Amino acid sequence: MTINNIMVVKLSAIGDVIHALPVSYAIKESFPNCRLTWVVEPPAYDLLRNNPYIDKIIVFEKKKFKSLGGFLKNIPSFSSVIRQEKYDVVLDLQGLGKSAAIAYLSNAPIKLGCANMREFSGWVSKPVCGRNQNGHIVERYLDVARELGCKVNQVVFPVKITQEESELAERIAQQAGMNIENKYVVLAVGANWPNKRWPTSYYAKLVDWLYDKNIIPVVIGGGVVDDRLIAEINEKSEIPPIDLVGKTTLKQLAYLIKKSVALVGGDTGPMHLAAGLGKSVVALMGPTDANRNGPYGQLGNIIEIDADCKYCWKRKCPLDKDCLAQISVEQVKEKLIHFI
Structure with missing residues (x-):
């Protein structure tokens, strides 16, 4: 299968998003011509801005979806943003109900997640239990990239400071x-x-x-x-x-x-x-x-x-x-x- 379009879902917290940053580099290292979209919550958005390995950032404003009324009001527009592109792969690095919903909305044929996924997210995305499933969280995230075929020759945390x-x-x-x-x-x-x-x-x-x-x-x-x-x-x-x-x-x-x-x-x-x-x-x-x-x-x-x-x-x-x-x-x- 040719991989042209990948979505990464890693929403929060700031430390967790930092841990996942090497995945963006690993993906572009192995699939330099693919388009990479990242879904994130507002507090960590600044970390992703100007990242040379991320082509598009989608901001998920969780507070808008907390009530039933808010969910019904905002889910149509958010779904349309997610479905503006046809994704080949989605990587759910959050492993929670909210990230599983986003992965589901993507309609990507391949959905991968980390080991120890929670809130039924493992029903939507395949949990990847790689060689580092009991090791550092950075390597657990990279195991998901490796499952996709990324070589991960080096671990790079791309933080672009203007x-x-x-x-x-x-x-x-x-x-x-x-x-x-x-x-x-x-x-x-x-x-x-x-x-x-x-x-x-x-x-x-x-x-x-x-x-x-x-x-x-x-x-x-x-x-x-x-x-x-x-x-x-x-x-x-x-x-x-x-x-x-x-x-x-x-x-x-x-x-x-x-x-x-x-x-x-x-x-x-x-x-x-x-x-x-x-x-x-x-x-x-x-x-x-x-x-x-x-x-x-x-x-x-x-x-x-x-x-x-x-x-x-x-x-x-x-x-x-x-x-x-x-x-x-x-x-x-x-x-x-x-x-x-």
Whole structure:
């Protein structure tokens, strides 16, 4: 069968979309003349813009479909967008009910998905249980591409940062009181899961240590929770870190991460973005499996909690423990000193 048109469905979250980016490169490496469409939700859209291996981006606005009335109102127009093209293959890398519905709407004769698909998505797309089904999620996604016939000679995370985005990032940093030419470490202090966050008192001690080493600590994030976290760090540190919380787009953040010495953070989108950009990462992990979700290619830079309950995959500790508090500031310093 000749493959001319492929759709990838990977909607969210930001870290998951980053993990799937190498699939776009792998597809175009093996099928350079095919047309590649990617379906994504708004929060991760910026990551895909200007990707040289993606020809078309379709934005799926989930909030419009949450109610029955919203679904009935919006599904006809969304279906028509999906069916504007005749797809030969759809890769459902999300493996949920919403992505299965999109795969179904595509009418593609070949529908492939990952191992461990949920919400009946495995009924729509064939789950691919490749050699990495128990390995890193990046390789699990690439196994789906391999099933399609992709060789995957190298793993590439295509994140295209324009000159305009770079210049705006530098201006934002300057307005925050930071000289981007000086050495700095990015601290990704937030996370959607409470138990993926390292204590702010620990970050404050790390901030003071970095200043003592003539390294600028730069805090990133977004949202009300991260605003609270940076406020706590400011209160507990001798000198406040540079605060870029909520001040950048994803691409501007990518540029600032690329220019940094290293990044410290939990299992979050910025940590995976840093790893994909080839930047040194100190990853702090507890509730999620580092073998699956650690920084790709940097498993030696992971610090895990020493507890039988690690890898619980729970958003909030049922024992009401501060999960990552088991990781000391000294442990982070020991890892970070090699990069600064």
